[in-house]
Amino acid sequence: MLKNRVLHVVLGTTGGLACWLLAEVLAGQIDERALLFLWVLVVVAFGGALTMLAEIGPRAAPYATALAAPVAGLALWGATRFASVEGFLNSEHVLAALAVLAIVPLPFLMARLQGGRWGWLDYGALYTHSWNTVLRIGSAAAFAGVVWVVLLASSVLLDLVGVTYLGEALRQPLVIWLLTGGALGLGLAVVAELAEQLSPYLLLRLLRLLLPVVLLVVVVFVAVLPLRGLSELFGNLSAGAVMMMAAATAVALISIALDQGEDEAVAGWLLPEAARMLAVLVPILGGLAVWAVVLRVGQYGWTPGRVAAAAGGGISFAYGTLYALAVLGGDRWMERIRRANLAMALALIGLAALWLTPAINPEAIAVRSQMARVVAGLVSPEELPLWQMAHEWGRPGQAALAELRTRAAEPEHEVLAARLLALDAAQSRWQYENSFDAPDPTLARAPEVPVLPQGRVVPDALWRALDDGARASVLETCARSTPEGHPGCLLVLADLVAAWPGDEAVFLFGAGPIALPGAAQSYRQASEGWQAAGDLRLLGDAPGVAAPGAIDRLYADGVNLVPSGISALDIGGLPVVLRP
Numbered sequence: 001m002l003k004n005r006v007l008h009v010v011l012g013t014t015g016g017l018a019c020w021l022l023a024e025v026l027a028g029q030i031d032e033r034a035l036l037f038l039w040v041l042v043v044v045a046f047g048g049a050l051t052m053l054a055e056i057g058p059r060a061a062p063y064a065t066a067l068a069a070p071v072a073g074l075a076l077w078g079a080t081r082f083a084s085v086e087g088f089l090n091s092e093h094v095l096a097a098l099a100v101l102a103i104v105p106l107p108f109l110m111a112r113l114q115g116g117r118w119g120w121l122d123y124g125a126l127y128t129h130s131w132n133t134v135l136r137i138g139s140a141a142a143f144a145g146v147v148w149v150v151l152l153a154s155s156v157l158l159d160l161v162g163v164t165y166l167g168e169a170l171r172q173p174l175v176i177w178l179l180t181g182g183a184l185g186l187g188l189a190v191v192a193e194l195a196e197q198l199s200p201y202l203l204l205r206l207l208r209l210l211l212p213v214v215l216l217v218v219v220v221f222v223a224v225l226p227l228r229g230l231s232e233l234f235g236n237l238s239a240g241a242v243m244m245m246a247a248a249t250a251v252a253l254i255s256i257a258l259d260q261g262e263d264e265a266v267a268g269w270l271l272p273e274a275a276r277m278l279a280v281l282v283p284i285l286g287g288l289a290v291w292a293v294v295l296r297v298g299q300y301g302w303t304p305g306r307v308a309a310a311a312g313g314g315i316s317f318a319y320g321t322l323y324a325l326a327v328l329g330g331d332r333w334m335e336r337i338r339r340a341n342l343a344m345a346l347a348l349i350g351l352a353a354l355w356l357t358p359a360i361n362p363e364a365i366a367v368r369s370q371m372a373r374v375v376a377g378l379v380s381p382e383e384l385p386l387w388q389m390a391h392e393w394g395r396p397g398q399a400a401l402a403e404l405r406t407r408a409a410e411p412e413h414e415v416l417a418a419r420l421l422a423l424d425a426a427q428s429r430w431q432y433e434n435s436f437d438a439p440d441p442t443l444a445r446a447p448e449v450p451v452l453p454q455g456r457v458v459p460d461a462l463w464r465a466l467d468d469g470a471r472a473s474v475l476e477t478c479a480r481s482t483p484e485g486h487p488g489c490l491l492v493l494a495d496l497v498a499a500w501p502g503d504e505a506v507f508l509f510g511a512g513p514i515a516l517p518g519a520a521q522s523y524r525q526a527s528e529g530w531q532a533a534g535d536l537r538l539l540g541d542a543p544g545v546a547a548p549g550a551i552d553r554l555y556a557d558g559v560n561l562v563p564s565g566i567s568a569l570d571i572g573g574l575p576v577v578l579r580p
Helices: 002-026 032-079 085-089 092-103 105-115 123-159 165-170 173-193 201-208 211-228 239-258 270-300 304-328 333-355 362-375 386-391 394-408 411-425 429-433 441-448 460-465 468-478 550-557
Strands: 489-494 504-509 520-526 529-538 561-564 566-571 574-579
Touching: 002 032, 002 173, 032 085, 032 092, 032 105, 032 123, 032 173, 085 092, 092 105, 092 304, 092 333, 105 123, 123 165, 123 173, 123 333, 165 173, 201 239, 211 239, 211 270, 239 270, 239 304, 239 333, 270 304, 270 333, 304 333, 304 362, 362 394, 386 394, 386 411, 386 429, 394 411, 441 460, 441 468, 460 529, 468 489, 468 504, 489 550, 489 566, 504 529, 504 550, 550 566
Parallel strands: none
Antiparallel strands: 489 504, 504 520, 520 529, 529 574, 561 566, 566 574
């Protein structure tokens, strides 16, 4: 026991010393890319060695270093996309790839070292090592935090009586690194010694009980989805992320329920059937996540974040497909899901490695997409995300900016030239976006909004009275389709209130029934210009829902007004009035 603790503490403090040397001694003295390589090498090597030390013993250090070297090399390779290491580290997707490469291979390595040549294919060992690693690292990190809280509180107490040595020591960078490393090592050693008492299985058994709850939520979601419609679902930018989180939750709970083997898996009737049914529904969640990204890319093109989202959606869909095929394959479906988990873990490692090579370059993909949209006439050059190109999209973004600067020299690109000048002068994205008063690009897109009666157009003053977000929301809704192929928005111009001058304007949104007043916006003309008029409601006291396929009905029936004291708009036989 003492030897185990000493080894952990020595390894932890040595790692802390190495980090201190990199942070306080070598920083600024060597090339920043060489420093990046050393940082990744040290963190992955010492972190992996500490994680594996209890099971593998002292030979964990050389094996962890062997794992760290290619990870550091890939980090160095990936950093070549950026002009600086800071730009590389500010990209969240590359940090995620590095985390996968540093953590996911560890259970495979431990299973191989303990189980021999084919030990890395032993699902039971992989499952145990994975959850033990999560528990031990979490417990050790909590212990290190408690150590620091105790030491800082002690220093404050001693300061009250004039003893300041402890407080001064705790502010020294070398002491900070050594204490943190040593505390992590000691925490890992003690947690490993108590492996029989401090086990993840209690938590995993409790998490199994969530299976029926999550299944019920997903079943309700899938059942209601056809009634709501995909167009309404994906009107929210975060829909894809929600689908991915839901799919990841389902995958985790199914894996926990199946445990490391048949003897440990859920038994009885309820939980196995819940796991089986949830596995069949996962591909729906994954497919919706992919479709959400596809829609967003079709509207706005690729960005590095959308490339990462596409990868996340693809992983979710792949898990779901394999899970569904395993269940539909009949008996021994649990074993097939375990093999699928093994295959997907290896695929995830491969994807993370490719992510840091030229094979998958999200910044280059984003630049090609955005520049292609300019060539196709979908956007003007000044509408491009110039700040992101300059500061977040690495060398590909810089190359695109150089091309745009050449184009800005032409007389017809005065707005682009102004934006590039603002970009050069700005110190932050906020300052850049507020440093010029360029016309919003949606101002010129009023003709895209369909209008009834036929022959009418969107009044220019009305369109300009909407704020930028409202115009963008209208245009986004118009890009969807009703069941009969009409745009998903409609502007109706009609004299609904005789006391007000001219016609009132009513925007309707939605592919199916129009929920009032939420899916409609009304405006009236006033002396100071167009302004919000009030809510549309069914004739009567309570709000309701207009006819199914309301927009399609208006195209078919035309704009008919029904006298009602004030004029009511007839939508499929239902009179709708404007209530100021």
